[in-house]
Amino acid sequence: MQNDPLILPSPAKLNLMLHILGRREDGYHELQTLFQFLDYGDEMTFSVREDGEIRLLTEFAGVPHDHNLIVKAARQLQAQSGCTLGIDIHIDKILPMGGGIGGGSSNAATTLLGLNHLWGLGWSEDQLAALGLNLGADVPVFVRGHAAFAEGVGEKLSPEYPEEPWYVVLVPQVSVSTAEIFSHPLLTRNSLPIKVRPVPKGNSRNDCEAVVTELYPDVRKALNLLGKYTEAKLTGTGSCIFGAFPNEADADKVLHLLADTLTGFVAKGSNVSMLHRKLQDLSKETGTRYS
Ligand SMILES: C[C@@](CO)(OP(=O)(O)O)[C@H](O)COP(=O)(O)OP(=O)(O)OC[C@H]1O[C@@H](n2ccc(N)nc2=O)[C@H](O)[C@@H]1O
Numbered sequence: 608m609q610n611d612p613l614i615l616p617s618p619a620k621l622n623l624m625l626h627i628l629g630r631r632e633d634g635y636h637e638l639q640t641l642f643q644f645l646d647y648g649d650e651m652t653f654s655v656r657e658d659g660e661i662r663l664l665t666e667f668a669g670v671p672h673d674h675n676l677i678v679k680a681a682r683q684l685q686a687q688s689g690c691t692l693g694i695d696i697h698i699d700k701i702l703p704m705g706g707g708i709g710g711g712s713s714n715a716a717t718t719l720l721g722l723n724h725l726w727g728l729g730w731s732e733d734q735l736a737a738l739g740l741n742l743g744a745d746v747p748v749f750v751r752g753h754a755a756f757a758e759g760v761g762e763k764l765s766p767e768y769p770e771e772p773w774y775v776v777l778v779p780q781v782s783v784s785t786a787e788i789f790s791h792p793l794l795t796r797n798s799l800p801i802k803v804r805p806v807p808k809g810n811s812r813n814d815c816e817a818v819v820t821e822l823y824p825d826v827r828k829a830l831n832l833l834g835k836y837t838e839a840k841l842t843g844t845g846s847c848i849f850g851a852f853p854n855e856a857d858a859d860k861v862l863h864l865l866a867d868t869l870t871g872f873v874a875k876g877s878n879v880s881m882l883h884r885k886l887q888d889l890s891k892e893t894g895t896r897y898s
């Protein structure tokens with residue numbers, strides 16, 4: 608068992624396109640979406656406890672301890688594996704909540720991968736992804752750690768290799784509820800499935816954009832402002848807006864020009880998540896398999 612704290616990143620994702628094909632009987636929506644990670648995210652620290660307790664030491668505004676996806680992920684893994692060890696978890700949270708960049712799902716996935724290692728469970732990625740899907744439709748892609756075309760409710764993943772540009776991500780100061788957008792009567796739900804891959808050019812729209820910009824004027828404003836410099840799009844159900852640039856300097860320049868009116872950040876797109884890169888580095892250093 609490892610006694611030193613394990614520090615792992617918990618990256619954000621973007622949906623480079625998002626089409627809604629229909630609604631299932633259980634209310635969930637059939638999607639086609641292209642996920643890519645950002646080299647930008649939270650940092651999580653895990654310390655094993657012998658007494659079986661699971662404690663998240665960082666407080667989240669508006670999210671009670673037991674509802675936090677980090678705690679839920681740890682508890683489900685502990686219950687399903689029969690592990691008697693516990694964990695203390697600390698997080699430096701920089702990802703906005705309800706931003707469409709998957710912070711909660713990413714935190715859950717980092718927890719599953721971190722605890723699988725620290726508790727010595729030896730679960731496969733398939734097992735962890737299946738557990739993760741119970742916690743949220745976006746958790747499996749973070750468990751797998753590779754950019755992917757996703758179908759179903761987001762769980763059928765095929766690896767993809769989109770370009771890895773630098774992005775400006777604008778963060779309107781509103782939290783968008785995914786459930787609110789998916790239950791909206793005016794949401795487009797009849798996009799035709801894309802049958803070829805990689806996704807052909809001209810298919811990069813996000814079907815949630817019309818409803819989200821109608822409900823949240825701040826999101827529309829961010830879309831219009833970034834749209835003056837590059838193609839600007841919504842990620843997931845928002846609120847964040849992103850646009851691609853060929854290099855960091857160009858992205859920085861645009862963020863700087865918008866800084867009076869909007870907050871945001873610059874980050875590189877990545878097809879292998881920084882969590883998985885860190886786990887691979889740790890494996891090389893210690894000769895232990897981390898994932
Ligand atoms: C839309 C996407 C695109 O990546 O991202 P976000 O905007 O949330 O980041 C995801 O599909 C979101 O995944 P996630 O945030 O894990 O959603 P969940 O917790 O599973 O679901 C929240 C709610 O959204 C609705 N929902 C979610 C996914 C889906 N394919 N169809 C749905 O109808 C359901 O009403 C569900 O109760």
Ligand SMILES: Nc1ncnc2c1ncn2[C@@H]1O[C@H](COP(=O)(O)OP(=O)(O)O)[C@@H](O)[C@H]1O
Pocket residue numbers: 669670674675676677703704705706707708709710711712714715782783785843844845846
């Ligand atoms: N660890 C967590 N980090 C962020 N949000 C969490 C977490 N646990 C639970 N939540 C809840 O999940 C909601 C969605 O969060 P998040 O995944 O960050 O946004 P999105 O799904 O829009 O990308 C939050 O508003 C919050 O209520």
